[in-house]
Amino acid sequence: AQKITQTQPGMFVQxxxxxxLDCTYDTSDQSYGLxxxxxxxxxxxxxxxxQGSYDEQNxxxxxxxxxxxxxxxxxxxxxxxxxxxxxxxxxxxxxASLNAGGTSxxxxxxxxxxILTVHP
Amino acid sequence: xxTIHQWPATLVQPVGSPLSLECTVEGxxxxxxxxxxxxxxRGLQLLFYSVGIGQISSEVPQNLSASRPQDRQFILSSxxxxxxxxxxxxxxxxxxxxxxxxxxxxxxxLSIL
Numbered sequence: 001a002q003k004i005t006q007t008q009p010g011m012f013v014q015x016x017x018x019x020x021l022d023c024t025y026d027t028s029d030q031s032y033g034l035x036x037x038x039x040x041x042x043x044x045x046x047x048x049x050x051q052g053s054y055d056e057q058n059x060x061x062x063x064x065x066x067x068x069x070x071x072x073x074x075x076x077x078x079x080x081x082x083x084x085x086x087x088x089x090x091x092x093x094x095x096a097s098l099n100a101g102g103t104s105x106x107x108x109x110x111x112x113x114x115i116l117t118v119h120p
Numbered sequence: 121x122x123t124i125h126q127w128p129a130t131l132v133q134p135v136g137s138p139l140s141l142e143c144t145v146e147g148x149x150x151x152x153x154x155x156x157x158x159x160x161x162r163g164l165q166l167l168f169y170s171v172g173i174g175q176i177s178s179e180v181p182q183n184l185s186a187s188r189p190q191d192r193q194f195i196l197s198s199x200x201x202x203x204x205x206x207x208x209x210x211x212x213x214x215x216x217x218x219x220x221x222x223x224x225x226x227x228x229x230l231s232i233l
Contacts, residue, residue, distance in 0.1 A: 031218070033219060047222075052219055107154075108166070110163040113162070113163055
């Protein structure tokens with residue numbers, strides 16, 4: 001079974017500062033993918049960034065980067081130069097190995113989320 | 121480009137009434153489709169997923185059911201709603217691929233009275 005843990009229920013950051021949102025995971029699979037999503041107060045889930053377990057470099061997407069430490073089973077999201085519009089709930093999620101014969105194909109396991117508040 | 125439509129946006133239903141939430145995807149073929157439920161301030165719980173027409177996998181035993189009558193249509197139903205069915209329901213789609221994210225609809229806020 002897979003598990004995602006986000007230990008920070010809430011985080012605060014000053015506008016224009018960087019912030020790190022923590023995510024640790026547990027899986028017995030050798031091949032897996034890690035995703036981060038943003039959920040504003042309106043409710044929609046917005047895909048931010050992806051990291052594959054075999055990717056040698058940390059993923060980056062604009063102001064978002066992923067600090068991937070495979071041995072520690074952590075995939076922390078780093079948001080640089082925070083903006084007021086970054087205030088939202090952030091979810092870390094993991095996709096199981098893409099085993100066509102398995103029932104876990106394509107499914108995501110989500111953490112409980114971290115509420116980020118950006119102060120002006 | 122691909123889009124996902126989910127409706128209604130909000131719904132208030134009495135206990136014991138039926139439910140039908142619909143989700144459609146445009147711009148892609150044979151997507152994987154998912155229904156999630158989210159309690160207030162919590163993470164997402166996968167309810168059902170489908171990899172093809174008529175194929176439904178259930179994750180959590182409950183009084184909800186799902187159907188996929190067409191390739192890009194996914195329906196969440198209940199014959200009799202319970203108070204515990206209240207929540208935020210999200211539909212999502214993805215294509216095959218290790219690095220392919222799931223793309224979500226805008227969700228339905230369901231309140232049971």
